[in-house]
Amino acid sequence: MFALNLNKIPMPIFYGKAALIDYLKSIKTPNSTIGFVPTMGALHQGHLSLMQQSLAENQNTVVSVFVNPTQFNNPEDLSKYPRTLEADIEKIAGLSTDIILYAPSVEDIYEGKVLSQEFDFDGLENQMEGKFRPGHFNGVGTIVKRLFEIVTPTNAYFGEKDFQQFQIVKKMVSKNNLSVNVIGCPIYREPSGLAMSSRNERLTAQNRADAALIFEILNLAKEKFKTNSAAEVKEWVEKSFETNALFELEYFQIADETTLTPCINKISTQKYRAFIAVIVNNIRLIDTISLN
Template identity: 50%
Template structure:
C-alpha cells in the first residue's frame, strides 16, 4: 500500500498504471470503522486498484465545533486499510486541496438539497459536492463508492455527477450495522454508556415503522415514530420523514409506482445520529 500526501505524487503513480486497469475510489474523512472497511472490500472486488482518501473537509461542516471534535485516527486507519488490501491512500492537507481558497462551489442539485438534512445543515451539501468533485478530478476513478447511511448525500453526488458531466460510476453500499442494529458511524465512539444503550432504538423504531407503513397510513407511521422516541430520555428526535427514493420529496400520499424510504435524525446529547430504511 502506498500513501500520498500530494496531488502530484498520487497522479504520477496513477499515470504509471496500465491503461486497462480499473480504479475504484472510496472517499472518507478517516476515523474508519467496519462500515468503511466493508466499502473497501466491495471496491476491491470490483476494481484492479482501490484508492481511499482520508480528508476532513472543512467546507461541509456547518458547525465549527463538529469540525474541531471530528476524530483523527490516521495511524490505525492506515493499518486497517493495509490489512484490507487497499492499494493507494490519499491524505492531503487542507492547503493541498484548496490552495489557499477554502470555499465551497455552488451546485444546482435540482432541489435534492432542500429536504431533510438540507433544512438543518446550511451549505453542507455544497461542501460535500465540492470535495467529491475535486477528488474525482484528481483521481479519475471508474467507480466511486458511498455508503447508504448518508442516502441523501448519495443522491446529491449522483446529481452532481450528472450536472457536471462526469464519467464516474457511483456505487451505493448498504448500511453496515452493529449487532444491535445501530448504523455504524465515527460519531458512535462519542456516545456515553447510557446513550449507546439507547441508540439502537433508532433502528428498531424504523423497523416497526416499516411494518406500519404496509397499512398505507403515513400520518400513523409518523405519529408512532415520534411517540416511540419521546419515551426515551436519552434520544431527541430532530426529524422523521418518509420520502420518494429518487427525488427525496416528502410523501403526502402513497403512489404504488414509487419507492419510498424513511429518514431519521436523532440527537443523543449533542451527538447527532442519522439513519434510513427502504420501505417498499
C-alpha cells in the same frame, strides 16, 4: 508527523495530489479500472466493507482520508470530529496493502481558498439534512468533485447510511457529465442494529446500547407503513421519541427514494425510504431504511 513507522506499511501513501496523480498515471493501462472510496477517516467496518467491494471489482483501489471543513456548518462539530490517521492507516493496511491511500492537507485540496462551490442539485439539497445543515451539500459536492478530478475513478463507493448524500453525488456527477459510476453499498450495522458511524465512537457504552432504539423504531415504522399513511407513521415515530428523554428527534421523514420529496399520498409504483436524525448526548446520528 506520526508515531506510526510508515516504513513498515508496504502500501502507497500520498499526502499531495501531484504525487498521487503521477503515480496513478504510471499504473494506468487502457483496460484498468480505479475504484475510489472517499472517507473522512475514523474508519470502521462499514468503511472497510466499501473498500472490500472496490478491491473485488477494480484493478486499483484508492481511499482518501480527509476531514472536509466546508461541509460542516457547525464549527464545534468540525473541531470534535475524530481524526485517527495512524489507526486508519493500520486498518487499511490490515485489509490490503494494495490500496492506495490519499491523505491530503486542507491546503493541498483547497489551495488557500477554503470555500464551497455553489451547486444546483435540483432540489435534493433542500430536504432533510439540507434543512438542518445549511451549506452542507455544497461542501459535499465541492470535495467529491475535487477528489473525482484528482483520482479520476472508474467507480466510486458510498455507504447508503448517507442516502441523501449518495443521491446528491449521483446528481452532481450527472449534471457535470463526469465519467464515474457512483455505487451505493448496504449499511453496515453493529450487532444491536445501530448503523456504524465514526460518530458512534463518541457515545458512551450505555448511549451506544440505548441508540439501538433508532433502528428498532425504523423497522416498526416500515411495518406500520404497509397499512398506515406516511403522516400517521410520522406522528407515531415522533410520539415514540417524545417519551424518551435520552433522545432528541431532529427529523423523521418518509420520502420518495429518487426525488427525496416527502410522501403525501402513497403511490404503489414509487419506492419510499424513511430517514431519521436523532441527537443522543449531543451526538447527532442518522439512519435510513427502504420501505418497499
